Amino acid sequence: MAARSGGAAMLLRRGPVLGLSPVPRRYLYKKKWATTSPRIPATRLALHHFDTTYSLQLQERWPAVRSAMLCEQKYGALLNNFASADLIAQQLELLSATDFVSEAARRAQCWQESESVEVERRKTSLEGSGGDGTMVPTATSPLLHASVSSNIKCYTFPRGDISRFHPAWPDSLGILSYYLMDAASLLPVLALNVQPDDLVLDLCAAPGGKTLALLQTGACGHLAANDVSISRTKRLYHILKSYVPKEIRETVSVTSHDGRDWGELQGGTFHKVLVDVPCTTDRHSVMEEENNIFHKMRTKERQMLPMMQLQLLMAGILAAKPEGEVVYSTCSLSQLQNEHVVERAIDIAETQFNITVHVEDLSHFRMLFQDTFCFFSGCRLGELVLPHLTANFGPMYFCKLRRA
Secondary structure, three states: OHHHHHHHHHHHHHOOOOOOOOOOOOOOOOOOOOOOOOOOOHHHHHHHHHHHHHHHHHHHHHHHHHHHHOOOOOOEEEEOOOOOHHHHHHHHHHOOOEEHHHHHHHHHHHHHHHHHHHHHHHHHHHHHOOOOOOOOOOOOOHHHHOOOOOOOOEEEOOOOOOOOOOOOOEOOOOOEOEEEEOHHHHHHHHHHOOOOOEEEEEOOOOOOHHHHHHHHOOOEEEEEEEOOOHHHHHHHHHHHHHHOOHHHHOOEEEEOOOHHHHHHHOOOOEEEEEEEOOOOOHHHHHHOOOOOOOOHHHHHHHHOHHHHHHHHHHHHHHHEEEEEEEEEEEOOOOOOOOHHHHHHHHHHHHHHHOOOEEEOOOOHHHHHOOOOOEEEOOOOOOEEEEOEOOEOOOOEEEEEEEEO
16 A cells, blocks of 8 residues: 555656646745836936936036036045144145135135226326226126135146045044045035134035035034934034044034924024035936935925925025025026025015025136136026036035025
């Protein structure tokens, strides 16, 4: 009997027997009968969206900007004044890097001195011709009133030079010597023009590059650095610990509030407010799949960006003192996230809060920094840095507002 059952088992193992159905096997997966459309990478969705939108906005300039955004980004080295700055500056200059901020400051000074000489010449000419010496009002360039912080130093390689900076190294106290960042990110900080003892708010501070630049001015009476994301705030703490001595860090208050509520928390408090809002981060969106806002799961979040940006800018305006200044910035080319947000904020401030907000003229930045960045001249409000293969910084939009 055992032999018969063993023989039957052998036959079943060899193959199916006529009249007997094989025992079905269980599989580790279930077969899916529903067909799904192929997954489109978020980077491709972003590029398609930009091709549709920015080709109309930038017109003939878009192909060059597109090529630059798809290539490796260029960085600047923000010198850390809390480290051995002079020694580091010499080493960076040996690499043929130059401090573009100091170059701009020298250019502004020369321009102003030349204009002063011209004013004196005109005055002397009027007096010599029998006039009373009263000057006839003339249109003057904003460059004549330009002020660039001489304390901020950022080194970049010349146009067309794609050299990279080596990672920064710590000094004897463990403080890193410079911070690598998109050099165009410094422009909003320079536009803010922090003066000694100013109370300063960085409303969307993480990961910390602009916060660090604000501290390099040496002028902040107090700096409040806020970011709604706790994980990003941890990155901000790490940056401060790596670059700033403890006694300076103690003058910075780091918080994780929702920036949209800041006007209610500390309204009318600050002399200067930086509102560097979350945006589509155009360069990241066409280059990186990770944390890409063009992922289909984040469509609603992306569509709501202009509303959130408007709320953050309004909070920044309300947080500023009367006569206080606010700089709004994004790293996007989008008019919906740039000029349109500023225009809407000015209107809401006037109609709902009875606050008059003026847009400050920053056109002199184009002349001061024309050797380093490529600017777009078509902005209705503010300034926009365009990526270009020979100067691959940005995109960076920034607009300065003054609360009456």
